Amino acid sequence: MTSVASANLQQNYLKWNTQYDWPEDGDEWKGQAQTCGIPYDVWKASLVTTLILPNVGPNRNVLEIGCGHGRWSSYLIENSAFCTLVDISPNCLDHCRIRYNASRKVEYFLTTGAYLPHYCDADIDFVWSYDSFVHMAPEVIDQYLFEIARVLRPTGAAIIHHANITDLSSHDQNKSLGWRSAVNNSLVHALVDRTGMRVERQFVYWDEVNKIGVPNHADSITVIRQPTPLPERKVRLG
Numbered sequence: 568m569t570s571v572a573s574a575n576l577q578q579n580y581l582k583w584n585t586q587y588d589w590p591e592d593g594d595e596w597k598g599q600a601q602t603c604g605i606p607y608d609v610w611k612a613s614l615v616t617t618l619i620l621p622n623v624g625p626n627r628n629v630l631e632i633g634c635g636h637g638r639w640s641s642y643l644i645e646n647s648a649f650c651t652l653v654d655i656s657p658n659c660l661d662h663c664r665i666r667y668n669a670s671r672k673v674e675y676f677l678t679t680g681a682y683l684p685h686y687c688d689a690d691i692d693f694v695w696s697y698d699s700f701v702h703m704a705p706e707v708i709d710q711y712l713f714e715i716a717r718v719l720r721p722t723g724a725a726i727i728h729h730a731n732i733t734d735l736s737s738h739d740q741n742k743s744l745g746w747r748s749a750v751n752n753s754l755v756h757a758l759v760d761r762t763g764m765r766v767e768r769q770f771v772y773w774d775e776v777n778k779i780g781v782p783n784h785a786d787s788i789t790v791i792r793q794p795t796p797l798p799e800r801k802v803r804l805g
Contacts, residue, residue, distance in 0.1 A: 568680065568706055575704035575740075575748070576655065576680055582702075582746075583635065584656035592662075593638030596698060598745075602783040610779060615642050617773045618726055618788075619695065623647045627692040630683065630718065632711065633699025637663045643695060644673050651687065653678055681710035687718040694718070694725035701730045701747055701786060702740075708750060709758050712791075716762040721795035724767070729755055731771075731787035745784040755789050767792045 568576075589595075600610035619639065623629055623646040634640050634652040636659060644650045644667060653676045654660050660675045667673050676684045681703075694715050700708055708729070715725050730747035732738045738749040752769045759766050767790040772780030781788060 568710070572704050572706035572710075575702075575707055579702055580655050583654075584658050589636045589659075589662075592636035592666075593698070596638075598783040599781050599786075603779050605777075605779065613774055613777075613779045614697075615639075619643065620646060622693040622695075622724055622726065628690055629693045629695065630687065630691045632683075632694065632696040634663055635659050635698070637666050639695065639697055640667065640673075644670055647693075648672065649674075651676055651684060651691070653683060655679070681707045681714065683711075683714040683718050689718065689720050691718040692720055692723050694723075694727075696726070697728040700727050700750075701745065701784070703729075703750075704740075704748055705750055705754060705758070708748075708755070709761070712758050712762050712764070715791070716764050716793065719764070719793040721793055723793045725764075725791040725793075727755070727789050727791065728781060729787060729789065731785050733785070743784075747784050747786075752787050752789070755787075759789070759791055764791050764793050766790070 597607040600607040603610055619642050623643060625648055627647050628649045629643045629647045630651040631640055631643055632653050634654050640652055640663060650673045652663055655678055657677055660677055664675060730750045732747060732749055732751050735749045735751060740746060740748050756766050769787055769789045771782055771787055772778050
């Protein structure tokens with residue numbers, strides 16, 4: 568990886584492993600609900616009902632990138648056959664080990680960069696990531712997308728919450744509200760295309776009628792689908 572990507576990984580490691588206090592285990596991030604003008608519990612229930620539950624099930628293996636303190640992990644673990652939690656922070660994974668120590672259908676993977684477990688080849692039905700890709704440099708996202716393509720089964724899906732910056736050329740992540748990276752819908756779409764997967768949908772509001780979604784910081788969500796049969800394994804060119 569380039570020095571920019573390595574620096575971004577190091578920043579994410581330091582911020583979420585040592586500098587941030589996690590006062591409500593991630594539920595302190597109520598900004599999206601506030602921007603939508605609704606109570607946080609209503610916003611969160613809408614997200615779970617619309618985005619998570621339709622993609623999990625008793626016969627599905629799921630994987631979460633950037634689990635943090637388990638803000639969404641409970642819904643994934645409780646409603647799937649098996650769940651793999653991935654994070655760059657050992658402290659976050661330790662917290663989740665304690666939080667979910669009663670469950671036998673969850674495992675924990677410490678990534679040192681944008682890598683997913685080597686033993687998950689074509690074994691995952693659903694990849695979920697919220698509030699993590701928004702902080703990742705484009706090259707880090709690129710690597711993760713190739714890894715997602717490797718682990719997803721045919722017809723498997725990934726839902727990724729990411730930044731959608733208007734002017735990438737002048738954007739400075741360290742000066743931006745929400746510490747958003749220089750990423751937008753078009754860039755994410757192009758990076759997905761490189762992997763052989765396809766973008767199924769990109770949106771701000773998963774509930775257009777009630778305007779419930781991720782308008783805060785001008786964020787976006789991309790739904791990705793693995794084709795069937797699996798595409799020929801593509802090599803990341805850098």
